[in-house]
Amino acid sequence: MNVGIVSYGAYIPRFRIVPPEIGRVWGSDGEAMSKGLMIFSKSVPGPDEDVITISVEAARNMMRRTSTSPKEIGALYVGSESHPYAVKPSGTIVAEAIEASPHLTVADLEFACKAGTAGIQMCMGLVGSGMVKYGVAIGADTSQGAPGDPLEYSASAGGAAYLIGSQDLIATINGTYSYTTDTPDFWRREGQPYPSHGGRFTGEPAYFKHVSACAKGMMERMGTKPEDYQYAVFHQPNGKFPTRVAKMLGFTDKQIEVGLITPHIGNTYSGAVPLGLAAILDVAKPNDRIFAVAYGSGAGCDGFDITVTENISHFKLDAAPTIQQLIERKKMIDYATYAKYRRKIMMKEGGS
Amino acid sequence: MTTARFWRDNATRYNLMATRCGSCGKVTFPPRHVCPICHRRSMGKMEKFRLSGKGEVYSFTLVHEAPAAFELQKPYIVAMIKMDEGVMMTAQLSDCEYAEVKIGMRVKATLRKIGEEGAGGVIHYGYKFVPE
Amino acid sequence: MREVAVIGIGITKFGELWDSSFREMGIMAGLAALADAKVSSEEVDAMYVGNMSAGRYIEQEHVAALIADYSGLARDHIPATRVEAAGASGGLAIRQAYLAIASGMHDMVVVGGAEKMTDVGDMESNAIQSSAADQQWESVFGATSPSLHAMIARRHMFQYGTTREQIAQVAVKNHLHGSFNPNAQFQREIDLKTVLRSPPVADPLGLFDCAPNSDGAAAVVLCSLDKARRYAEAPIKILASAQASDTLALHSRADICTFEATRFAARNAYKQANIGPQDIQLAEVHDNFTISEILAIEDLGFFEKGKGGKAVEDGLTKLGGQIAVNTSGGLKARGDPIGATGVAQIVELVTQLRNQAGKRQVPNAKYALAQNVGGTGATAIVHILGVA
Structure with missing residues (x-):
C-alpha cells in the first residue's frame, strides 16, 4: 500500500x-x-x-x-x-x-x-x-x-x-529511515524555563554526525544519489548547519534553497523540517522527488524519501x-x- | 477552580457552534435551548451548527485598563463582530493594528489563548478574530 | 394598590471612606433616614438592602441580615432582604419596598443601598464590575464594563455623528453639579480639556468618562401614603415605579445605541404617573459612563434619539437648562458605590422636591425622575416622584 x-x-x-x-x-x-x-x-x-x-x-x-x-x-x-x-x-x-x-x-x-x-x-x-x-x-x-x-x-x-x-x-512517502544514538547535546530538565546545550558539542558529534549518517543510510536503502532529488530539506537550527551538511553530502545550494526558511523565521524546532517540506510542496510539480532529514537533539534523525504525485496539480493550495x-x-x-x-x-x- | 465551567463551553469556544431555530430560522450564539422569538414552539427544534467564522466589525475599542488576567495583553482590541449568519459576538481582535480597525472591516475567527488561571492553572482557549 | 411615599432620607458622603466599614456606612445612612422620618426602629416592618457584590468586595454575603443586625433591628426580627441587579441594585431595592407597601403587606419599610469598593484594588474592582456583563461570553474575552460602553460610544458617534467633545461635556456638567453637593466624591469643576486628556481607559473613553470606585451608602424610609401624613407634612409621593430587562450581553441586541430596558421602563412609568417626559423638571440618570447619560436622556424621551450629545453640548441638561440632569453630580461626580447609587438617586430627588437642595436647587420642581441601570442596560429601573 x-x-x-x-x-x-x-x-x-x-x-x-x-x-x-x-x-x-x-x-x-x-x-x-x-x-x-x-x-x-x-x-x-x-x-x-x-x-x-x-x-x-x-x-x-x-x-x-x-x-x-x-x-x-x-x-x-x-x-x-x-x-x-x-x-x-x-x-x-x-x-x-x-x-x-x-x-x-x-x-x-x-x-x-x-x-x-x-x-x-x-x-x-x-x-x-x-x-x-x-x-x-x-x-x-x-x-x-x-x-x-x-x-x-x-x-x-x-x-x-x-x-x-x-x-x-x-506526495508518496517512498521510505523512511531513522538513525538514533544517545548523545546529550541539548536538554531541558522538568521545571526549567530554558534549555541548556553543549555549545560546540552540538555540531560535529551531534548534528553533523547524525544527519549525514541518516542521509547516507536513507539513500543507500533507496538506492539513490543526491542528484536524484529536485529538493532537499535538512533540519535547520540556523542557516549554516543545513547548508554545510548539504554540501558534505553532495547536495547543491539550489536543491536546498526552497526548503531553507530558518534565515527568515529562525529555528522553529519541531516545526523546522515540517515547515521546510511545506515550502517545497508549495511549489513542487508532479514527479518531483524530495529528500528530507529531521534532526532531534539527544539525538536522532528521521529521513524521508518523497515523490510528488499528479494530484498536486489540483491540490487546493490557495485555501x-x-x-x-x-x-x-x-x-x-x-x-x-x-x-x-x-x-x-x-x-x-x-x-x- | 473554573475548569469545569470553561470546559463545558469548549466546543462553542473552539468551533463557534451556534443554534438555528427550526421554527423561524433565527440564529443564536452561544447555543440556546429556546428561541427568543418562538419560545415554546422552538423546543426540540434548535439545530446546532458551526458558524462560518467570518464577519465584520460592528464596533470596537482599545482596552487600556483591564483585570489582571489580561495584564500581559494590554492594550488589546475588543470588538463586537457581526457574523455573516447575522448573529453578533464579542471578542478580541488579534494580528492587527488598532489604527487599521474600522467599523465594517472584514474579519475571520481563529483560535487563541484567551486566558489562564495563573501560571499553574488551566489555560483557556477560544475564538479571537483576525483581519480576513 | 396603595400609594407610597418617601418620608425619610439619609446618605453618607461618597468617596474613599478609609475609616468606614461596609456595616458602618450602612448603619449611618439608615439611622439618618429614620431620624429624618422621625420614625423609631420599632415601627419598621421590613428592610431591603441593595448591594451588588459584597461577596467579592469584602467577602461578606448575607448583608441584609448584617445591616438589620447592626441597625439594632435584629431584636425585632424584621424581614431583611438583599436585592441584586448589578448597578441597578439600589433602584430595585426601592422598587421591592414600594411593591411590598403598595400590596398592603407592609406599611413602613427601610431601604438601604451600600457598596464598599475601595477595600480591593482598581484592577480587582474592574474585574468585579465586569461580572455584571455576560461572564461566559463577554468578560472572559476581555470585555470590561468601560470597553462595552466605549463600543456603544463609538457606535453612537458612527450612527448619529455624536462628537467626542459632546460625550465629554457630560463629565464637565456633572462635575459642575457635584461642586454644589457637599456629599459628592468630587466637588471640583473640571474643563473639557481635562476630560479629553485624561488617561485612556477604553478608547474613546478616558478616566474622566468613567464613574469612580466609591464607598458609600444611602437609605430611604418608605411608607404608605395614608400613614405618611402622620410623619411628614409634605411627603414625597412615588408616582411610578417601573422595571424592565433586556439581553444580558450587549452583542445580543439589534441596536446598541438604545437601551430598550430604559425605554420600556420609562414608557410604563410615564403611563403609571400619567405624565410625559416633557413634564419632568429634573432627573437623576445612570451616568456610570458619560455615554450612558446621552443614551439615558434619549431613551427617557427628553431628547430625540441621536440628539442627546447636542443637547448636552448646548447646556440643555445643566442646572437652569431645559431639564436638570444629575443635579447631585451623578455617578460621575457624586460617586458610584454601586448598590447605593439607585438609592442615592431617590435621596437627591426627594431633597430637590423638598426644596432643600441649596445651591443646586431646581426651582418649583414638581416631577422628578430616576433611572438606574444594571450591567450594560440589561436591567433598568425608572421611578417618578412628585410632591404629594
Whole structure:
C-alpha cells in the first residue's frame, strides 16, 4: 500500500525580531551573530499564541485544503518541545478544534526538534497497517532561548501539520529511515524555563554526525544519489548547519534553497523540517522527488524519501496561506516587546 | 477552580457552534435551548451548527485598563463582530493594528489563548478574530 | 394598590471612606433616614438592602441580615432582604419596598443601598464590575464594563455623528453639579480639556468618562401614603415605579445605541404617573459612563434619539437648562458605590422636591425622575416622584 501526504498546512506567528536588536540589549555583536548563524530575523509568538494555537492554525489550514472528513482521522500526534502543559495533552485540543474528536487516538510527542517527523512515521505505520484511514502529524514549537544565550538569536515559533493517508496522495512517502544514538547535546530538565546545550558539542558529534549518517543510510536503502532529488530539506537550527551538511553530502545550494526558511523565521524546532517540506510542496510539480532529514537533539534523525504525485496539480493550495505568504506577513518588534510577549518580564501574580 | 465551567463551553469556544431555530430560522450564539422569538414552539427544534467564522466589525475599542488576567495583553482590541449568519459576538481582535480597525472591516475567527488561571492553572482557549 | 411615599432620607458622603466599614456606612445612612422620618426602629416592618457584590468586595454575603443586625433591628426580627441587579441594585431595592407597601403587606419599610469598593484594588474592582456583563461570553474575552460602553460610544458617534467633545461635556456638567453637593466624591469643576486628556481607559473613553470606585451608602424610609401624613407634612409621593430587562450581553441586541430596558421602563412609568417626559423638571440618570447619560436622556424621551450629545453640548441638561440632569453630580461626580447609587438617586430627588437642595436647587420642581441601570442596560429601573 502507498502511504503519503494527503494534505498539509502551516502557521508562523507574525511577530519578528532581528539579531542586532537582541545584540543591542546584551552587548553582543548582533550583526556578526546574524551572519554567523545565517539568521536575519526570527518569528516570535504573540502573547495569545502557544504550541496549541499554532498547531490548531496549522491543522485547520491543512483541513481547508482537503475534502477529507475530520471524522475519518484515526490518529493525531503533536510533536513539540514546548507543549504548554507538562502534563495534559496539546493534541486533544487540536482534535476538538478540527472536529476530529472523539473516535481517534491522540498523543503528544517530544524528541527535541524531530518530534513532528516522528509523528509522521507513526501515522505512516498506522495507515500502512490499515489500523487508521488517516493520521495527522504536527510539528510545532514556541521554543525559548535563555536571555543573552546564543540560542536567543535563533529560537522561534511555528509549525506545520500533515494529513497522512493512503488515497488521493499529493506526495508518496517512498521510505523512511531513522538513525538514533544517545548523545546529550541539548536538554531541558522538568521545571526549567530554558534549555541548556553543549555549545560546540552540538555540531560535529551531534548534528553533523547524525544527519549525514541518516542521509547516507536513507539513500543507500533507496538506492539513490543526491542528484536524484529536485529538493532537499535538512533540519535547520540556523542557516549554516543545513547548508554545510548539504554540501558534505553532495547536495547543491539550489536543491536546498526552497526548503531553507530558518534565515527568515529562525529555528522553529519541531516545526523546522515540517515547515521546510511545506515550502517545497508549495511549489513542487508532479514527479518531483524530495529528500528530507529531521534532526532531534539527544539525538536522532528521521529521513524521508518523497515523490510528488499528479494530484498536486489540483491540490487546493490557495485555501490556506503558503509558507512564502506566512513569511511575508510580519511585524517587527523591539526587545522590550519581545521580552513582554515571551514572559521574560517578572510579573506580579494577580496583577497590580 | 473554573475548569469545569470553561470546559463545558469548549466546543462553542473552539468551533463557534451556534443554534438555528427550526421554527423561524433565527440564529443564536452561544447555543440556546429556546428561541427568543418562538419560545415554546422552538423546543426540540434548535439545530446546532458551526458558524462560518467570518464577519465584520460592528464596533470596537482599545482596552487600556483591564483585570489582571489580561495584564500581559494590554492594550488589546475588543470588538463586537457581526457574523455573516447575522448573529453578533464579542471578542478580541488579534494580528492587527488598532489604527487599521474600522467599523465594517472584514474579519475571520481563529483560535487563541484567551486566558489562564495563573501560571499553574488551566489555560483557556477560544475564538479571537483576525483581519480576513 | 396603595400609594407610597418617601418620608425619610439619609446618605453618607461618597468617596474613599478609609475609616468606614461596609456595616458602618450602612448603619449611618439608615439611622439618618429614620431620624429624618422621625420614625423609631420599632415601627419598621421590613428592610431591603441593595448591594451588588459584597461577596467579592469584602467577602461578606448575607448583608441584609448584617445591616438589620447592626441597625439594632435584629431584636425585632424584621424581614431583611438583599436585592441584586448589578448597578441597578439600589433602584430595585426601592422598587421591592414600594411593591411590598403598595400590596398592603407592609406599611413602613427601610431601604438601604451600600457598596464598599475601595477595600480591593482598581484592577480587582474592574474585574468585579465586569461580572455584571455576560461572564461566559463577554468578560472572559476581555470585555470590561468601560470597553462595552466605549463600543456603544463609538457606535453612537458612527450612527448619529455624536462628537467626542459632546460625550465629554457630560463629565464637565456633572462635575459642575457635584461642586454644589457637599456629599459628592468630587466637588471640583473640571474643563473639557481635562476630560479629553485624561488617561485612556477604553478608547474613546478616558478616566474622566468613567464613574469612580466609591464607598458609600444611602437609605430611604418608605411608607404608605395614608400613614405618611402622620410623619411628614409634605411627603414625597412615588408616582411610578417601573422595571424592565433586556439581553444580558450587549452583542445580543439589534441596536446598541438604545437601551430598550430604559425605554420600556420609562414608557410604563410615564403611563403609571400619567405624565410625559416633557413634564419632568429634573432627573437623576445612570451616568456610570458619560455615554450612558446621552443614551439615558434619549431613551427617557427628553431628547430625540441621536440628539442627546447636542443637547448636552448646548447646556440643555445643566442646572437652569431645559431639564436638570444629575443635579447631585451623578455617578460621575457624586460617586458610584454601586448598590447605593439607585438609592442615592431617590435621596437627591426627594431633597430637590423638598426644596432643600441649596445651591443646586431646581426651582418649583414638581416631577422628578430616576433611572438606574444594571450591567450594560440589561436591567433598568425608572421611578417618578412628585410632591404629594
